Amino acid sequence: MKTRCISLFAIALIAITSLQANAAHRPENLLPNDTLFVVSVPDMDEAISKFKEASGYRFFNEPFMQPIIQKAKQDLMPEFTKTFGEEDAKEFFDFIKTVKGQFTFAIYGSPMKIMEDDKPQFVVIWDAKDKAAEARKSIEKSIKKIETTRIVNEKVPGGEIMQLIPKDADKAFFGFSDSIVVLSPGKKGVQDVIRRAKGDLGNSLQENPIFRADNSRIMRNSQFIAWLNLDVIVDAAVKIMTADRKDGAADTTNPFAAAMDPAQFFSALGLRALKSIALGMKYDSNGSEVDLFLKAPKSMRKGIISLLDTEQKSSAPPRFVSADVAKFSRWRKNARELIESIENTVREASPMMAGLFSMMIDNAGKANNPGFDFRREFIGNLGDDIIQIVHAPRAFTLDALSSPPSLYLLGSGNAQALLDAAKAAQSGMGVPGGPGVKEEEIQGNRVLVMPAGVKPNLGGGKPEPKFMYLTAARGYLAIATERDLLEDFIRGGRKGGALAESPEFRSLAERAGGLDTGWLFYENPGQTIEPILSALKKDPDSWQSLFGGNPFKVMSIDVGDDGGAKKKSAAERQKMVTDYIKLLPSYEQIRKYMVNTIGTVSLDAEGVLLKVVSPDAKN
16 A cells, blocks of 8 residues: 555656646746747647647548649659758758757847847747757757868756857857757857756746736647737837937938937827737637737727727627628727827827828818818718628639629718718819719619729739729618629628528637627638639639739749759749649538638727637538
8 A cells, every 4th residue: 555655656746747847848938038029839749739630630631632742742852852962851851850849939138239230139949858869969960061160069057058160150059958959149048048947047938927917818728829029129119219310310301200209109109008919829629719919008008009999899790791701890990080090190190291181181072062071071970880791702813803892881870971971072082084973773772883993904904994882771881892782782681691690600709709899800711712713623724814924933942053953934833833723622622621710809908809710620
């Protein structure tokens, strides 16, 4: 019995020690308190394990994806090995496999020095876990191949530092401590990480109160994290710009810049309120979630930051929004207050620019009617509901994809007044000799047909006139890029189910924060991908109608003649792209992987949170 108790105690002690070691090896416990930027995969093994639970892993292992994957290996691997050498290429991939725990890149130090053209201090950390010996061996083997580099090894408390002294380059330092490997241009940066890994040095990033709060709220338990310390960066930028202005180093040739006080400019924009940006990404068999948090305390929010303040009202799709939309967004922002806030911000930041901005608003529509008041008739009638509805493109062309059928809705207690004001303002800005505003009627509703410039015809051809279609209905000023969208809106929406009644939509919306945050956006990628993929499967060369004579530059694997890679002609590259397109699966094969995405924006006393979620594709 006694022996059994001792064994259990030993197991518990080992488990606790292991947990403490893993916690010590978290990025925030190894990085310094003055870290400015960090991007990290806290545990590579866990990230890969979670990815294997997700549908993305199943997608790449589908039989229909293997021809593309195999062709990519056949095309890219020979070029890679030819450029870097077969042995070095193999060593590189073997080394990548030694990253088992965290992989972290961080910049730290004084932002003032960095902005004054000083070289930034950075550190790269990776945890090889049980592959530490292999990682070190791979590093040493690679360094020894550099004939002009001298190596100096030094024992330090808790580990060892390897100094690289190249003949014609800056020094670099590698550090080794148990399973931790560190790379930095400075010895102190490496040594401090080793000391923190052993618990011999405090002043870590975890002790930064801003990071600690962001980590607890956003980044903990994420497979990928990023963090930016805006508090000190913004402060340093203001000090440097103010010093330049006092020293006469500022740009005096630009009248706007010369008249602008940097401190006043940053204060007006509300940038002083920005403390940090934190990003956390999670994924598993339940789907993916991305959280982006902008820390900006409510008591300090002003300027452009205050523009994000949103009415906490329903952001659910109205019943006329059909389930087949490609994109939908609804923002419960008071548009009148939004315009006024922008004007006040510009006025405080730059009175000269504010004068031009206000003059444009005040003179709108006065060319034909001097008594017209755009502020009163249009801005004064705006409400707190802004909606965008986008449908699938109707053709596989650059113009169609860049400008899909869209409907914009501006809520108003007096939508007819908005329609009249829009006509008056547009008529007053008409181009002499150009088309004017016309009126039509659809289902008893008055419709304005307004010129909206010309279609760019990015794929070539003669430019054609473009129009917008406006009407007042259902408490909105509706603005459509195509006539039939306005007709559908007037009739009550497209045939078929409503998006808001979709159980999948409502379930996903709850995961994203609910339908009452005041700001929601939704995307159905299948609505855009299906016509594109169908067109490509029908005619693999049709991609050129979208990109013209330029093939996908990402498919160009040239690295220059010095690297030994043979340059490919434009025709060869075009054929290469077409060959890949021929191997694409049909939309029916990938349909189940085309999951929808919902995002919400919510605010509290601490800042602004953007949450984006997607379900995992089920078999």
